[in-house]
Amino acid sequence: MRVSALVGSHNLTASAFDGDNIEASTLVEGDAKENVLRNLLLYVKKAWDGAETIDEDFLFPYEKQYEANKAKRKLLTTFNRIKKPGAGAKNPSPFEITWAAFTHKVGQDSALTGRLRVLDGAATIFRSKPSFAQMSREERQAIAGTYRVTEKALGNLPWRYFGSMLGHGDFQNLVNETPRWLSNALDSIPLSGEIQRRDYDSFVQLFQRAFKDKAHKGQVATASRLLAMKRPDVFVCISSANRIGLCNAFGVARTTLSLTNYWEQIVVPIQLSPWWRQDRPSTRLGRSIWDNRAALLDCIYYDPSSKPSAKK
Numbered sequence: 155m156r157v158s159a160l161v162g163s164h165n166l167t168a169s170a171f172d173g174d175n176i177e178a179s180t181l182v183e184g185d186a187k188e189n190v191l192r193n194l195l196l197y198v199k200k201a202w203d204g205a206e207t208i209d210e211d212f213l214f215p216y217e218k219q220y221e222a223n224k225a226k227r228k229l230l231t232t233f234n235r236i237k238k239p240g241a242g243a244k245n246p247s248p249f250e251i252t253w254a255a256f257t258h259k260v261g262q263d264s265a266l267t268g269r270l271r272v273l274d275g276a277a278t279i280f281r282s283k284p285s286f287a288q289m290s291r292e293e294r295q296a297i298a299g300t301y302r303v304t305e306k307a308l309g310n311l312p313w314r315y316f317g318s319m320l321g322h323g324d325f326q327n328l329v330n331e332t333p334r335w336l337s338n339a340l341d342s343i344p345l346s347g348e349i350q351r352r353d354y355d356s357f358v359q360l361f362q363r364a365f366k367d368k369a370h371k372g373q374v375a376t377a378s379r380l381l382a383m384k385r386p387d388v389f390v391c392i393s394s395a396n397r398i399g400l401c402n403a404f405g406v407a408r409t410t411l412s413l414t415n416y417w418e419q420i421v422v423p424i425q426l427s428p429w430w431r432q433d434r435p436s437t438r439l440g441r442s443i444w445d446n447r448a449a450l451l452d453c454i455y456y457d458p459s460s461k462p463s464a465k466k
Contacts, residue, residue, distance in 0.1 A: 155186040159194055237405025245454055247403055248427040256429035256454075257443055263453035268312045273446045275311050276383040284345055286380075287337035291330060297383045298329040298336075298376070299391075316452055317379050317393030324368040325376045335364030340380055349388050354417050357381070362413070374413050386449030388421065399455030424448050 162179025164170040170177055184191055206212060238247065251259070260266060276297055283289045286297065295301050296308040299319040307313050319325055328336055339360035342353050358377070365372045374392050381389035392400065392411065401408035406419045424430050434444050443450060 156183070157186045157191045157195070158183045159191065161194070244457070245399060245403055247405075248423060248429070248451070251427065251429050253429045253432035253435075256432075256447070257440065260443055260450050260453045263456075265312075265315065266450075266453060269315050269450065269453065270442055270446065272311050272313060272315050273383075273386050273449060274442075275309055275313075276386075280345055280384055284341075285337050286340045287333050289333075294329050294333055297380065298325070299379050299383075300326045300329050316382055316449060317375060317391045317395075319376050319379055322370065322373075322376050324365060324370045325372065328364055335360060336380065339364060340384055343381065343384055345384065349385065351417060354421070358413050372413070374411060374416050377413055378416065382449040386446040387444075388424075388448050390420065390424070390448050390451045392416070392420075393452070393456075395458050396452050396455045399457050400451065403455060424451070 159182045160179055161182060162177055164175075164177035164179055169175045182190060182194070186192060186195065263269070279289060279293050279297060283293065286294060289297070292308045295305075296311070296313045299313055299317055300322075301307050301313050302320065339357045342356035342360060343349060344353065361372050361377050375394075378389055379391045379393075382391040390396075390400065397408050397411070400406075400420070401411055404420060404423055411419060430447060432444070435441055
């Protein structure tokens with residue numbers, strides 16, 4: 155019996171036959187008893203015998219899984235040009251830190267217990283009052299890091315950890331007196347689940363709108379403080395004490411880091427790092443660190459000597 159087989163990478167689609175794809179195919183002809191064709195026929199038969207009927211029972215779970223993973227497929231079309239750590243960086247690049255190394259470095263911070271208490275306190279506030287505007291003035295000050303030194307902090311917690319925002323007058327006024335726009339911005343960020351780029355973009359737009367007609371505009375420090383308190387698993391607060399360390403580690407010029415590029419320069423690289431992609435641990439402390447892992451980068455890159463005031 156004479157057999158002809160067309161073997162190649164092409165699919166039965168318009169893109170393959172009349173599109174931009176470049177496909178390679180080979181025509182194999184000969185007697186069915188020849189080794190190449192006999193093996194090919196056996197392969198086709200085996201595949202056919204193992205095939206599954208595409209019916210409603212098959213399509214239902216397929217469609218559900220397709221919808222659930224469609225966003226991830228879209229992410230593959232976006233190429234993020236993450237950078238190597240800057241020259242002279244004191245600490246390693248986040249891409250080089252394993253989960254074991256991350257927990258070790260975080261554990262070396264003498265303030266870790268206090269930091270976790272602050273983040274746990276913030277989580278408790280957001281669980282009871284998901285919207286910033288619903289919170290009391292004291293709760294908003296705690297989340298925003300705007301407590302004065304002379305004020306008694308909510309729950310007697312060190313809320314100035316992860317960056318004190320006392321030097322940002324217009325931000326402090328919005329927090330205390332007119333929190334509605336800041337609240338609208340934070341509402342763009344879901345309290346749980348995946349955060350998309352569009353969520354962040356919506357946050358930025360509304361956050362900047364809050365400073366309309368203000369002398370000083372909202373910057374990455376104040377914005378990232380709010381974000382890190384709501385979603386410490388995704389965002390890290392940029393402060394004067396960690397900005398140099400973080401920017402060097404992520405290969406970012408500290409003078410160019412802004413709300414506009416914070417997602418690409420900081421958030422995306424964080425989510426590509428091995429310690430961030432680690433499965434949630436089983437131990438109590440491990441789970442606590444994992445749930446707050448992005449914000450806890452501050453433990454590694456915090457350096458009070460890098461503050462402008464420290465160099466005067």
